Amino acid sequence: MFREVYKDKVETIPHYLKFLEELKSHDFKTAVATSAPRANLDLIVGTLKIGDKMDSMMASEDVNAHKPNPEVYLKSAERLGVDPTDCVVFEDSFSGVTAGINAGMKVVGVLSSHSKEELPLCDYYINDYSEINAAKILELLND
Numbered sequence: 001m002f003r004e005v006y007k008d009k010v011e012t013i014p015h016y017l018k019f020l021e022e023l024k025s026h027d028f029k030t031a032v033a034t035s036a037p038r039a040n041l042d043l044i045v046g047t048l049k050i051g052d053k054m055d056s057m058m059a060s061e062d063v064n065a066h067k068p069n070p071e072v073y074l075k076s077a078e079r080l081g082v083d084p085t086d087c088v089v090f091e092d093s094f095s096g097v098t099a100g101i102n103a104g105m106k107v108v109g110v111l112s113s114h115s116k117e118e119l120p121l122c123d124y125y126i127n128d129y130s131e132i133n134a135a136k137i138l139e140l141l142n143d
Contacts, residue, residue, distance in 0.1 A: 015129035017048070024053055026134040031056035033076040035066045035095070056080055067095040070103035077103070088137055094119055106140045108132065 023030055031054055034041055038059040045051045056079040063071045077084045089100030092110040097120045100107040109122035116125055123140055126132050 068098035
C-alpha cells in the first residue's frame with residue numbers, strides 16, 4: 001500500500017542530490033541502510049535515479065535485527081570496506097540515530113520529522129542538505 005500511495009510523491013529533502021554529487025566528486029563511498037523492505041528501497045532509489053551512486057544498499061531483508069540494533073550499519077560498513085568509526089550516518093528517526101550511535105559511527109540528525117530534543121544526541125544536525133558539505137563530513141570524521 002505504501003508503494004502505491006507514494007509512488008508519485010517521492011522527493012528528497014531539499015539539496016540532497018547536490019550534496020550526494022559533491023560527496024561522489026570527492027570519492028566518498030555512499031550507502032543506503034534502511035529498515036524498510038527492499039521493495040520500498042527500490043521504489044525510492046529508482047525514482048530518484050541514485051542507485052548508480054550507491055556503493056551498497058541494504059534493506060530489512062538483509063539483516064536479522066532492525067534499528068535501533070546497529071546491524072544494518074555495521075554490515076554496510078563491512079560491505080564498503082570501511083571501519084565504522086570512519087562512517088557518518090544521516091538519520092531522522094530515534095531508532096536510526098540510536099543504531100548509528102550503537103555502531104560507533106558519527107551521526108548527523110536530519111530534522112525533517114523530529115526536533116533535536118526528540119532525537120538522541122547527534123554529532124551534528126541539519127534541517128536540509130544545504131547545511132552540510134564534504135568539508136564538514138571530513139571535519140566530523142576528524143573530531
